Amino acid sequence: MKAFSGKYGNTLEFGHLIGGEEVFEGRVLERRNPSDLEDLVARFPEGTKETLRKAALKAREAFKEWSETPAPVRGQVLFNLAKILEREKPTLTRLMVREVGKTFKEAGGDVQEAIDTAIFFASEGRRLYGQTVPSEMRDKELFTFRRPLGVVGMITAGNFPIAVPSWKLIPAVLAGNTVVWKPSDDSPTLSYLFVKLFEEAGLPPGVINVVFGGGKDSTGQWLVELMDEGLLNKFAFTGSTKVGRWIGEVAGRNLIRPTLELGGKNPLVVMRDADLDLAVEGAWWSAFATGGQRCTSAGNILVDAPIYEEFKKRFLERTEATVVGNPLLYPEVTYGPFINERLFQRWLEHYT
Structure with a gap:
């Protein structure tokens, strides 16, 4: 990541985060302060289909080790994350006001939701219970236990750039999954820094991979299409009902369970x-x-x-x-x- 002097703070230049490394691949996009378009907040690349495939394969590599990590140990990473988010809350709040135009009150609340989510799910690391079931056979005992699904594809919106991703990322990694995340192109800087804080908390490289870009005919669409290539095991989406229907169709034909948070009236x-x-x-x-x-x-x-x-x-x-x-x-x-x-x-x- 590089930093340059901007109008209301530094302009950051960064790449995708794949396997713990920064990857500069794809045409360069810009994010400007919506309150003042003279303020350049970030320059970042638009991921290609090949970028996404690399990210999915890195997530698959990381899955073996992370899925075998004991759930209470995974939970400790989230406890660490909560403390780091609390420390960085003023910085993230101000950046959110600058990058997406929220008021200070709302931006602070957005970050606090991620802190609360991390604290809650950290404890779930000791509560991933299974069931014991009576058997009709004398010499058999029946029980169930939870296993992670694999690689999760995620697309999130920019109106809640820390809170909503936290609701998807935190439970996914706590359960032992790995992630390829395409955040909103309205909030790339917050997304980049959020994942860097996960890494500081002790999350291994490749567990969360971030590929930036747009939606239709861009990175978001191509990420969805990775389900047809057998590279994803789960999909989570926040966005419009129209796009959600399409994602549901792609997931359905691949027998993948989607999580769809769609528009309301x-x-x-x-x-x-x-x-x-x-x-x-x-x-x-x-x-x-x-x-x-x-x-x-x-x-x-x-x-x-x-x-x-x-x-x-x-x-x-x-x-x-x-x-x-x-x-x-x-x-x-x-x-x-x-x-x-x-x-x-x-x-x-x-x-x-």
Whole structure:
């Protein structure tokens, strides 16, 4: 990794992480601060099909040793990770504000979710229980035990760049699997540093491999297609319902179990006996937190007729009090930028 002076901090230049080594392969992409496009946050490569195959083979090599590592020992790595994340929380929080445009409050909460996840699953290393089952045969004892699946392919979104990956990466490695991860091209720096912290915590090389790039006709699509080549044993995805359906089809024809966290459309219902102060604040937060860029954002607000006018009045007042701007410069900002130009254009198409 190389670092250069940038507008709001260093510009980092880094490669894919494959087998514990940095690999510079593929055309160079850039990530800019969505609050200020003059601020170059990172330069990183776009992985090719061959890059992904290399990563999958390195993950397969690492699987033998990691899967045979006792689960409590794997759990200790996660305890170490939790402590390291706690130490690095201020740095990761500020970087998240810069790289994806979250407010400081939300970015700090994002990192905290990863800390909590690491602590929880570290203890699961001593609770990977099996079952004992009565047998109808006198000289037989029946029992079950858990075995890791193998190599897991993962694609995650950029709106929760530490929290959501932690929900997938941490359980996977705790269970003894290895990973090929294609993070969002909106949050490459956070993803790179997250895996480096896993390595600092004691995770062996090749257990988590990161290949950067885009989605359709790019690294993400090609990673999914590795299921057809027999290089993956499990797939986890966070993203749109349309893409999730396609991933489910590819996984199904290969008898692979996918984990799909897809888009939502969420109505918020306010009844006549509701606490209006609480309802207004909840509606505002659901609609505008993370700039409305998350699957749990309110899509519609349905208000009981007798309280409609009063609710609307209070909700509009709360909305007008929203502070819009660059959260890196103004900590009081409660609504930051769109995470990328593509989402901004989609918003314009819907509402203009």
